[in-house]
Amino acid sequence: MADQAASIAQEKAPASLNDLMLAMDVVDTLRHQDNLVSRELSEEQRDAQLLKRLREIYLGQGIEVPDRILVEGVQALKEQRFVYTPPPPSFARTMALAWVDRGRIGRRLLTLLAIVAFGWGAYHFGIVEPAQRRVAQEQAQAERNRVDLAERLPAALEQEHEDVLREAKVATAREKAAGLLADGKAAIARGDADAARRAVNDLEALHRDLRREYxxxxxxxxxxxxxxxxxxxxxxxxxxxxxxxxxxxxxxxxxxxxxxxxxxxxxxxxxxxxxxxxxxxxxxxxxxxxx
Structure with a gap:
């Protein structure tokens, strides 16, 4: 029997796809039924017992497998011919896996880029730009206040006070105008442009009231x-x-x-x-x- 197995093993390897598939099935059967024969047998006895047992298995399934296919399967199992051994970790393997999985990786990268872009836009347009505008507005307002306190408001206070005095016929109006003038000058001295503007506006309102005929x-x-x-x-x-x-x-x-x-x-x-x-x-x- 051993001589027959050796002679069959020397025959040509399965040429057709069916023969190849049968050989692979034989190997798979041997892997999943590791206890088909005793481990104590010699290699030749083991091969003979394997072939016998394989014939019985396939005949029991109604499949007739040529002996050369069975021998090929046994030999392939020994040589680990149909066993996939993954390559060791390397840069080339990593790049190959990334290329195979490029669709999922690309979607994740696009999602990440979209999140980063949205976060940057929200931060820039929602925080940075408003803060820059506020700073620019505050600087412009500070410059206007500086110019008003140095030039416009003192002149406006004096002018409005004079206009009120020309129209005032009673002491009450003159006293009120003097108080507003003093308030405005005090506001200018402490750098309070808003209070100084209110004093000018109050003098203007008093002037309008005095000019009314009633x-x-x-x-x-x-x-x-x-x-x-x-x-x-x-x-x-x-x-x-x-x-x-x-x-x-x-x-x-x-x-x-x-x-x-x-x-x-x-x-x-x-x-x-x-x-x-x-x-x-x-x-x-x-x-x-x-x-």
Whole structure:
């Protein structure tokens, strides 16, 4: 039997694809059934037993395999002919694997690049550029404030104060203008451009009010009080009498003017307010309204 196996092994290797597939199947069967024969047998006895057992296996499956194919399979198993041995790690192997897996790697790289690009864009356009614009705006505003404090605001304060004095006919207006001028100069001295601008705007508003032509008319309409009296906080036993007035232009329009309260010093814009008068004047107006 051993001589027959040796002579068959010397025959030509399987030429057809079917023979090759059968030989590979034989090798696979031998790998998965390692206990087909005893390990204590000699090599020739082992080969003979393997061939016999393989014939029985295939005949049991209804497959007739030529002896040369069985011998070829046994020989291939010994030579590890159909066993794949991966190449050892190397740069060439790494590059080859990367090329084989280039589709998945490319998608991951594109995703990573998209994330990096989105993050850079969000950081640049959402943080860097707004910060640069804020810095530029702050620098421009600081330069405007410097120029205004050095040149425009001092001249504007003096000019508006002079305009108010030309129009002011009462001491109250002149005193208010002097206070606004002092506030503006103090703001310039401490470098507060916003406060200085407010002082200039207040002087302009006072000037406009002084140039308005109007008369104060005592309110005398049904359902509205003509006068009121109040108990002053500093003199609980006394009374202050007020006539309710409204500013009226020559064409009949009622104006809204800044009015300063004598009780708390606050200034508000109002179209009606109380003017303090003597008790006798308040009583006389009240009697006239009753007629």
């Amino acid at each position: 008369v104060l008319r005592i309110v005398s309409r049904p359902g509205e009080p003509t006068g009121v009296w109040r108990v002053p906080q500093r003199n609980p036993t006394g009374r202050n009498y007020y006539l309710i007035v409204e500013p009226l232009t020559p064409d009949g329009r009622v104006l809204k003017l800044p009015v300063t309260s004598e009780e708390d010093g606050r200034t508000v814009e109002a179209s009606k307010w109380g003017v303090r008068v003597s008790e006798a004047t308040a009583m006389r107006v009240q009697q006239d309204k009753k007629r």
